[in-house]
Amino acid sequence: MAATPRVKLPETIKAGETIEVRALVRHPMERGHRKDAQGRTIQRNIIHTFTAELDGHQVFRAKFGTGVAANPFLSFYVTVAKPGTLALTWVDDNGVAIQTERALDVVA
Amino acid sequence: MLMTKTNDKPGSVGRSLDRRDFMITAASLGVGLTVAGALAPVLEARGSDDFKSTFDALVGNASPTEEKIKLEIDAYVENGNMVFYRLNVDHPMQEGDYVKQVHLLSTENPFAHVATFQFTPQSGRAAVAGRMRLAKTQEVVALAELSGDRLYIAKRFVKVAIGGCET
Known part of the structure; x- marks a missing residue:
């Protein structure tokens, strides 16, 4: 069910540069007051937390409410001092965590 | 002043005076509200x-x-x-x-x-x-x-x- 997130990073990163990270994940972001074909309320299930960790150290975090659109897209920034690993995690109301990692190569 | 007019018979003069008094009162009240509004925090929460x-x-x-x-x-x-x-x-x-x-x-x-x-x-x-x-x-x-x-x-x-x- 959990689709692979799409992450876009700059092609090259210089040491100390602040880069834009663009991340998209597929998720219905179900608000919890829609009805299905049988008229039953569809239970709320949204991604409520997104975290970005650089080498295990949290650099950015977002808390989402029902007002975030389906298939949440997010652009944010990270300062990359040295080569490392960027780990992104999305967690929804059902406790499902979608995770992905990207190696950050730094050019001299 | 406003009270003295209310017992007047509904004639054209009395009515116009009533209205005039009302307008004056409303205007002064409006000014008062504007002043109060200016004193309130500018960025008050407006919405649901x-x-x-x-x-x-x-x-x-x-x-x-x-x-x-x-x-x-x-x-x-x-x-x-x-x-x-x-x-x-x-x-x-x-x-x-x-x-x-x-x-x-x-x-x-x-x-x-x-x-x-x-x-x-x-x-x-x-x-x-x-x-x-x-x-x-x-x-x-x-x-x-x-x-x-x-x-x-x-x-x-x-x-x-x-x-x-x-x-």
Whole structure:
């Protein structure tokens, strides 16, 4: 069910540069007051937390409410001092965590 | 003065005087309201009850300043299900002096809280972009919290053709 997130990073990163990270994940972001074909309320299930960790150290975090659109897209920034690993995690109301990692190569 | 006129028979003179007195009273009352309005906090919470309580809980007794934040959303959107926003807080991100978090609030959605973005000095820039839902035409509010509990606010009025929350 959990689709692979799409992450876009700059092609090259210089040491100390602040880069834009663009991340998209597929998720219905179900608000919890829609009805299905049988008229039953569809239970709320949204991604409520997104975290970005650089080498295990949290650099950015977002808390989402029902007002975030389906298939949440997010652009944010990270300062990359040295080569490392960027780990992104999305967690929804059902406790499902979608995770992905990207190696950050730094050019001299 | 107003009271003495009320017992007059409904003649044209009496009525016009009544009306005149009423207008004078209303005008002076209006002036009074304007003065009271000017004394009230400029950035009072306006919107749904949920927005007001959410906003008050975040702001408390503080009065956020309307600067530093650039909140970009199209003034007119066709589809409230997917409204692109971009926000940027113009402030350096250094240890001990940085933008801690930015709250994105809708004033007329069923749930006011849209998102909260928490930054660190390693974020480098307090800037985000994404897509939000807007149930109807309304004002969107961004509230930035800097270290040292300084608050900044930005507002953007967005006209929505087809709402994105009630369906």
